[in-house]
Amino acid sequence: SQQGEEDPQALSIQEGENATMNCSYKTSINNLQWYRQNSGRGLVHLILIRSNEREKHSGRLRVTLDTSKKSSSLLITASRAADTASYFCATGHMDTGRRALTFGSGTRLQVQP
């Protein structure tokens, strides 16, 4: 079952603005990952942050993780129209050897040119 909830469900911004998406989860994790999905396409891995990390950067992406609050955020700076997509957080667990990811509900981002 899904354990991640994402907020907001949909976000519309102008090109050049920053976009912030939040993800909350329920149980303990080993890592949290963010993925991007263009409509009707597969998933593209964006960034992985481990449970002992608090912040990670990759280009225009900044991810934070607060394990005490069981939440993470994805910030896309200086957004572009090409950033329009759905963004999912996914949590990884290693309990009982289960290695599948549990996906959040996703945020649909629309960047207006």
Added chain:
Amino acid sequence: GAVVSQHPSRVICKSGTSVKIECRSLDFQATTMFWYRQFPKQSLMLMATSNEGSKATYEQGVEKDKFLINHASLTLSTLTVTSAHPEDSSFYICSGTSGGLTDTQYFGPGTRLTVL
């Protein structure tokens, strides 16, 4: 990053027929592969986990006799939807992991199944 392919990308079939979807890891050995299903405007839901050479582990509510999974090699896993019905129409996505320390899963481009 590592590449995973899926074939076919789209398939339309009649109700009652079976459809096989292939998932291949092209440049790494996928010790574990996962199959997900995604309905329109929804998130990915895990269907099953397969390890090379062993039986797949299915999630609760997923019929193992309907969704046959075979992971015969470290680079190939197949999902067969047997006796497909319109409610099986969905986007099926596979992913693979080499089991390294990064725990990163690499996803295929997905297969759009439409059952008439």
